[in-house]
Amino acid sequence: xxxxxxxxxxxxxxxxxxxxxxxxxxxxxxxxxxxxxxxxxxxxxxxxxxxxxxxxxxxxxxxxxxxxxxxxxxxxxxxxxxxxxxxxxxxxxxxxxxxxxxxxxxxxxxxxxxxxxxxxxxxxxxxxxxxxxxxxxxxxxxxxxxxxxxxxxxxxxxxxxxxxxxxxxxxxxxxxxxxxxxxxxxxxxxxxxxxxxxxxxxxxxxxxxxxxxxxxxxxxxxxxxxxxxxxxxxxxxxxxxxxxxxxxxxxxxx
Amino acid sequence: xxxxxxxxxxxxxxxxxxxxxxxxxxxxxxxxxxxxxxxxxxxxxxxxxxxxxxxxxxxxxxxxxxxxxxxxxxxxxxxxxxxxxxxxxxxxxxxxxxxxxxxxxxxxxxxxxxxxxxxxxxxxxxxxxxxxxxxxxxxxxxxxxxxxxxxxxxxxxxxxxxxxxxxxxxxxxxxxxxxxxxxxxxxxxxxxxxxxxxxxxxxxxxxxxxxxxxxxxxxxxxxxxxxxxxxxxxxxxxxxxxxxxxxxxxxxxx
Numbered sequence: 261x262x263x264x265x266x267x268x269x270x271x272x273x274x275x276x277x278x279x280x281x282x283x284x285x286x287x288x289x290x291x292x293x294x295x296x297x298x299x300x301x302x303x304x305x306x307x308x309x310x311x312x313x314x315x316x317x318x319x320x321x322x323x324x325x326x327x328x329x330x331x332x333x334x335x336x337x338x339x340x341x342x343x344x345x346x347x348x349x350x351x352x353x354x355x356x357x358x359x360x361x362x363x364x365x366x367x368x369x370x371x372x373x374x375x376x377x378x379x380x381x382x383x384x385x386x387x388x389x390x391x392x393x394x395x396x397x398x399x400x401x402x403x404x405x406x407x408x409x410x411x412x413x414x415x416x417x418x419x420x421x422x423x424x425x426x427x428x429x430x431x432x433x434x435x436x437x438x439x440x441x442x443x444x445x446x447x448x449x450x451x452x453x454x455x456x457x458x459x460x461x462x463x464x465x466x467x468x469x470x471x472x473x474x475x476x477x478x479x480x481x482x483x484x485x486x487x488x489x490x491x492x493x494x495x496x497x498x499x500x501x502x503x504x505x506x507x508x509x510x511x512x513x514x
Numbered sequence: 515x516x517x518x519x520x521x522x523x524x525x526x527x528x529x530x531x532x533x534x535x536x537x538x539x540x541x542x543x544x545x546x547x548x549x550x551x552x553x554x555x556x557x558x559x560x561x562x563x564x565x566x567x568x569x570x571x572x573x574x575x576x577x578x579x580x581x582x583x584x585x586x587x588x589x590x591x592x593x594x595x596x597x598x599x600x601x602x603x604x605x606x607x608x609x610x611x612x613x614x615x616x617x618x619x620x621x622x623x624x625x626x627x628x629x630x631x632x633x634x635x636x637x638x639x640x641x642x643x644x645x646x647x648x649x650x651x652x653x654x655x656x657x658x659x660x661x662x663x664x665x666x667x668x669x670x671x672x673x674x675x676x677x678x679x680x681x682x683x684x685x686x687x688x689x690x691x692x693x694x695x696x697x698x699x700x701x702x703x704x705x706x707x708x709x710x711x712x713x714x715x716x717x718x719x720x721x722x723x724x725x726x727x728x729x730x731x732x733x734x735x736x737x738x739x740x741x742x743x744x745x746x747x748x749x750x751x752x753x754x755x756x757x758x759x760x761x762x763x764x765x766x767x768x
Binding site: 394396397398399404437440445 | 550553554648649650651652653658674677681689690691692693694698699700
């Protein structure tokens with residue numbers, strides 16, 4: 261449906277139980293350095309798959325998907341500035357482009373829900389709350405910038421369970437980077453990086469995860485002539501079930 | 515020599531090539547929560563071994579070493595406040611104490627030197643430079659506080675090599691958490707957490723690693739009735755060679 265253009269909405273709560281992925285497409289000149297940046301910052305940027313230069317086909321997270329057509333929304337950057345949003349980037353495709361599919365926190369929401377936890381952004385039909393923190397990424401030659409974090413509130417007595425479940429999914433951002441007083445990571449909850457204001461009930465604690473939006477900020481800093489990412493909340497939906505993610509990836513990497 | 519009390523100095527540059535470890539000893543009541551805290555913050559707090567309650571004997575990092583006598587310097591905390599420094603904690607030992615041996619950045623210095631890099635704190639006969647950052651640890655029930663980071667300067671064109679080498683030693687703090695402008699992680703180089711002022715030459719970049727002093731700050735926050743750590747720079751020297759660390763640990767954990 262996405263490839264045919266009949267679905268262009270956000271993917272929050274869509275194909276529940278299947279791993280979703282953030283996307284970053286960069287000219288080959290920047291690709292090796294971006295990989296370095298991602299490896300230095302595995303919590304916000306867990307790499308699931310890199311495509312071959314010029315070839316938009318995926319082989320690991322989905323067989324023969326096309327990253328140029330199979331996301332419901334893209335953001336196109338020129339020299340680090342968002343210049344277009346579109347649902348098909350075929351016209352921007354070049355022979356030197358390399359795609360990076362990056363783990364997404366949507367991929368642990370199902371696991372948390374199966375344990376009886378409420379995912380507030382799904383309850384409230386929001387595509388998620390993200391904040392710019394004051395924690396900097398470990399930089400590479402071209403890429404740097406702050407860690408962007410997604411936030412979900414949970415009751416204080418469920419925090420341990422949240423860490424336990426997400427620790428088994430390092431390629432979906434793994435455990436939180438922090439929970440508790442948001443000001444300690446430079447966050448005001450009423451100033452989201454994107455999205456609406458969150459609803460937090462009494463007795464709940466805000467829990468923060470490294471977010472796949474982080475490389476978008478890094479692309480603004482690196483300012484390559486062309487870069488393409490997913491649009492906020494418009495992820496690549498893989499063929500991999502959440503519960504199979506780590507074993508599936510290990511098959512390709514061993 | 516340490517056990518007999520004939521060596522009570524710092525262990526920087528001592529037994530070069532052998533893994534050294536930070537120490538945290540806590541009452542059993544706090545032990546499970548401390549392990550949780552450490553697992554949530556693996557870069558500053560990579561756990562190498564936990565001892566059994568009441569038994570100071572090590573089995574993994576050294577056969578039959580005694581954590582109550584085999585460090586050249588200890589710091590004793592009462593209710594979160596440093597109350598004593600000593601080279602033998604036998605008189606403080608209790609049946610409910612659990613010891614945690616935590617990876618130490620001294621353990622990657624040899625690997626970096628073998629690659630031809632200068633370790634400034636060794637050149638300058640300093641036991642190391644550490645700074646309190648504005649990055650908070652992911653808290654547990656009792657333990658929280660900022661990440662303390664050790665700093666070593668390296669020439670800008672050697673940074674990639676530094677990441678590459680340290681990526682192979684995750685239990686010695688692994689890759690840096692950051693390099694570059696210290697103010698971005700809330701650090702002024704002229705205000706060390708402990709140690710003297712560092713010497714940084716033109717063209718060098720400060721590189722920061724999660725540091726095993728971090729749990730000492732967390733112990734100040736948790737304020738258990740008794741806690742014992744290594745004294746700054748006075749580490750536990752293990753029987754494990756740096757190059758064997760990861761494979762050695764894997765033998766016990768598989």
